[in-house]
Amino acid sequence: MSEFYFDVNAWEKDVAERKEQEEQEGKKRKRPTKTDLERFKEQKRLKKIAKTAWLRT
Incomplete structure (x- = not known):
């Protein structure tokens, strides 16, 4: 269902690239x-x- 609103595959690919x-x-x-x-x-x-x-003045 979240794939309908968000590009989950692209996000997972981006996360994998960052880890590498x-x-x-x-x-x-x-x-x-x-x-x-x-x-x-x-x-x-x-x-x-x-x-x-200000408390000490």
Whole structure:
């Protein structure tokens, strides 16, 4: 029924092509390093402080 509204075959073909392309490139999701995690935490802390700065004035 969904084939009536959507081109399912083209979508499946596109998904397969993307998977093949990713496998050929060897790209995998890169895990963040410890320094990255610390930097992200610090950015989050600073953002939270900036949001609530009006409370401390």
